[in-house]
Amino acid sequence: MKKHFLITILFLSVLLPVAAQKPRVTVIPFNSIGLSKSDAQSLTILFEASLQNTGAFTLIEQVEAVNILEAQEYSLSVCVDELCAIEIGRLLSADQIVLGTVGKVVNLYYMTVKLIDVQTGQKLIAKKEQDESLSELVRKFDSVARLLAGEEGAGSDSNKVVQLELPEGRYEGTVKDGKPHGRGTLHFADDNEYHRETYEGTFKEGVIHGFGTMTWANGDRYEGEYRDGKRTGQGIFYYANGNRYVGEVRDGKYNGQGTYYYSDTGPYAGDRYEGEYRDDKSNGQGTYYHANGDRFEGEYRDDKRNGQGTYYYSDTGPYAGDRYEGEYRDDKSNGQGTYYSKNGDVYTGKWAKDLPIGGWLSGPNRAREWVTDWWD
Template sequence: MGYIASLHELATTERRFYSKLSDIKSQILRPLLSLENLGTTTTVQLLQEVASRFSKLCYLIGQHGASLSSFLHGVKEARSLVILKHSSLFLDSYTEYCTSITNFLVMGGFQLLAKPAIDFLNKNQELLQDLSEVNDENTQLMEILNTLFFLPIRRLHNYAKVLLKLATCFEVASPEYQKLQDSSSCYECLALHLGRKRKEAEYTLGFWKTFPGKMTDSLRKPERRLLCESSNRALSLQHAGRFSVNWFILFNDALVHAQFSTHHVFPLATLWAEPLSEEAGGVNGLKITTPEEQFTLISSTPQEKTKWLRAISQAVDQALRGMSDLPPYGSGSSVQRQEPPISRSAKYTFYKDPRLKDATYDGRWLSGKPHGRGVLKWPDGKMYSGMFRNGLEDGYGEYRIPNKAMNKEDHYVGHWKEGKMCGQGVYSYASGEVFEGCFQDNMRHGHGLLRSGKLTSSSPSMFIGQWVMDKKAGYGVFDDITRGEKYMGMWQDDVCQGNGVVVTQFGLYYEGNFHLNKMMGNGVLLSEDDTIYEGEFSDDWTLSGKDNSGLIEQVGKCSLLPYFLKVCEALVLFLL
């Protein structure tokens, strides 16, 4: 067949195809969707999606048929053919439609529809049979419907066939030949791929019909496809109880471990599978690692072990890449399978770990543990963003903790080690205090600066010095900026303890020993009038010693108290 004849064949068959799609749309889909009480909300949504994608495909075919008529009256250059020039639009439209109809099929298909819809379909069974080109009168209604709505996929084979005919009209070395040949391969490849997708959907539907009802309701999803399962006892759990039942089901997005009426779902994006060596006692064993579980599966034969390992690895790889196994458009070769990476990016919500229960981690992983940069969020609003190592916060990171009572939050930015604040960091408290310095085991430890309030606030203060286990200890300086008072000296357990110096804005100066925030022991007190008292101070405000005149050798509590209290009032307020 020549070039022009092949183009006429394409135009003619495209118009017929458009006419059939239009009939299905106007005589089946539109009346069906106009009925009330079609079924559950999910069923209606899935059917509406099928109808929407079908309408889009119908419109595309109609436009293509019209463009072919214009093309035949024009220059007729092969490279200007819409089916070549906009091949990605055709391929995407068919893929989207196939996805919607297979999702509908997996969830039960037309059997999900309520009685009014089924009655309508039964009344129009002859029309359905004619449109679907099913000649056997004994064919069941549901089978006719499946054939009818998968009918558009067959058109891809026709595209591939006609494009190949057109290619033979050119020299093998010409660009036109290569373009037509490649496009033909693309359409044929997609047709085969979508055919496999239909079989996967039918296989999955058959599985759901035999699966226990309650678990089906929770596990069944439109996009979920069955890859393989262990009901033939080809796979078992190591060290399982004698009477336990363990059923493993591999879907395209998760590995499910079912036991009697319970089950657990392990998302593939955070699942690692590796074969056990003979030295580890696992001739036919597979080690499965997830963020919160690790278990060993034993296969019945080496062949089963290879089969399951390959199936899991391929499924994990596809889940991580977020794509189907369809080759890239323009390539006739199949995708080279890869072992899923040990290090990967994924999102996971913890359900078991007490520290992380219900928290969601989104970031890098390594062999089942957060490792690298990531974000960890708890339901109560806590959030850590930064580096992880072996499942714990480690490295530089930012941590936020809501304070509901104050309607603010604590905020830490700095270094971490093994899940705890450790090293240099800045902690801003909801109260307004800010600590800059060293941390260890989530506590202030080492040298640091604590600021309370701002310079414009009613009570700004500052401490700079040493900390031990979240308390002031060692040498430190406390400066009460509002009162103009400063303490420089030793601390222990958050109180002044040992030698120190106090200076106030009123000219009072004390240098000596402190005990539990009180001047106690040997010391020198200088008042604002330059009077110096040197001697032994006690916690009942008794002073034994001399003043700078040398006339007072010993001053008792009663004689000194009125004057001494006046002198020390500011110091007492400052220290306490």
């Protein structure tokens, strides 16, 4: 009897760790059709967060995957077909991979995802979602992730939904030990400090954590990742005036790589900035695209052009085809710089507040001369 008991214990000690092991999964960056690469990358990371929230997978995150593949001289970003994706999965020692596409056709946004077994190449699950609103499509990420995780229904929470009256407001959703935990909606009290209206998303032990949507009384909205109650990770800010930010956030502010899109009205109508942010301001390397076709590439500090940069004029207007390369300070060309005219004229010298103040001018149809102002 004692011998049989010991054999049973040994048998269970082998089986239980295997049963508890979660499949290692990596998400191949979504292919984009009709959407920008930066939008597709942000949507990829948002979907990763939804997968992580299921608790069913051990996720190989994008940063980890990129580091592993770079060491083997592979690129994660160029993989769009199944054979390539499976090879990437093997290099990452993944059990499964998620391959997907996000796109826009006319006024319809859509996503398709497939969960593929790396060992056999078999498609385990495939799902397509679509919506007229990108934000509404993102809301469906959680249910798609739960479907991939094998949860029954994939559109409903099997845990009991309760209501709680909290200091912050009224909560409806799942709980653990009397605290919001899992998925729910928090309706903030009218007198809350930041004029928030609702948060719909995931919670962890009473704190907003995971992925969700926050709305404010003025019409602003944030959809993205939270960590320990703070907006941290990848997210999208939709502003009531039509402006939009897509990218990295940390401690509630733009931090890292991001893109800011201006609306079709106002002084910056149709412009956008792509680049680095720190504490809600453009800091570091970035590119600013003007609606008229002009473009600046270079260094930023506290939302202003500061440091080295290049300004390219569009193919229309009085400076068509011209460009300036050089130093900037307080958003203007200041210091040493070179101006290249489309007609071949080149000025190299000092600048102050966007004006040439002393330098050499030369060109195919003029003698080299010293100038201290704009030339004819």
